[in-house]
Amino acid sequence: MYSKSLGLLKFWSNDQMVDMKTRRSYQDWPIVGSKMTYDGEKVWSENWRVGNPPAHQHSVFYYYLNLPWLTQDDNVILGDAQKIQHKVFENEVYKVDMSFRESPVVGKSQKDTYTLYIDSESYLLVGYEYTIGYGPLLDILNLPKDQEVFGPVLRVINYTGEVEGLKFPILFTTYNIDGTEEYGDHVIYDIKFNEPFDESRMEMPPNAVIDPGKDIRK
Structure with a gap:
């Protein structure tokens, strides 16, 4: 992770709470001292020292963690399943393309895509390719103005808990x-259900900065 104020960090860590019914969320970043909230309409941050825009970052790992369930969202388009042999996976996999009719949430883009790889024996998601079309992130990555997405890149699930x-x-x-x-390793830890959602985090503090959250490149 790169931050202008902190330089290159070898890893990042954050704690996130999500209300699964409304998908409102808040995050704490203990290493860099940042906070972020998505109240269902807008995203704001406090002392934001993370390279990615808050409006994008609020949903990133929520999507990666919940892809099998998010395929059922109303605005999702799923292609036909194709059984293939992929060199990265031991067993044959079902390949399913996933795209969106509209931007699924603030900070994501209609141009986002996933290619899901589902193990043909366990029927578990074992990996996926993805692209990111969120304009402000493409600007931060200094991609050419005529490039509409970042990626595709491949993510392999090494262990399912x-x-x-x-x-x-x-x-x-x-x-x-x-x-x-290899670009990086990721760990999801300490997943809990039925934890109390702190409604006070939905009240924007005076020092917070709202992220415009618009999928438009500068």
Whole structure:
């Protein structure tokens, strides 16, 4: 992770709470001292020292963690499943393309896409390719103005854990599209349900900064 104020960090860590019914959320970043809130309409941050825009970052790992369920959202378009042999996965996988009719939430884009890889024996999601079309993130990445998306890149789920009968990706690694160059490892830990949602975090403090949250490139 790169931050203008902190330089290059070898890892990042954050705690996130999500109200699954409304998908409102808030995050704490203990290493860099940042906070962020999404109240269902707008995103604001306090002492934001993370490289990604808050409006984008609020939903990133929520989507990665919940992709199997998010395929059922109203604005999702799913392609037909194709059984293939992919060089990265041991078993044959079902390949399913996933796209959106409209931007699924503030900070994401209609141009976002996923290609899901589902194990043909366990029927678990074992990896996916993804692209990101959110304009402000493309600007931060200094991509050419005529480039509409970042990616695709490949993410492989190395280990799936179980929490109260539901299975989630716990360990995963991001690669280039060919799986030959590793970009980073990721760990999801301490997943809990039925924790109290702090409604006070939905009240914007005086020092907070609202992220415009518009998918428009500068």
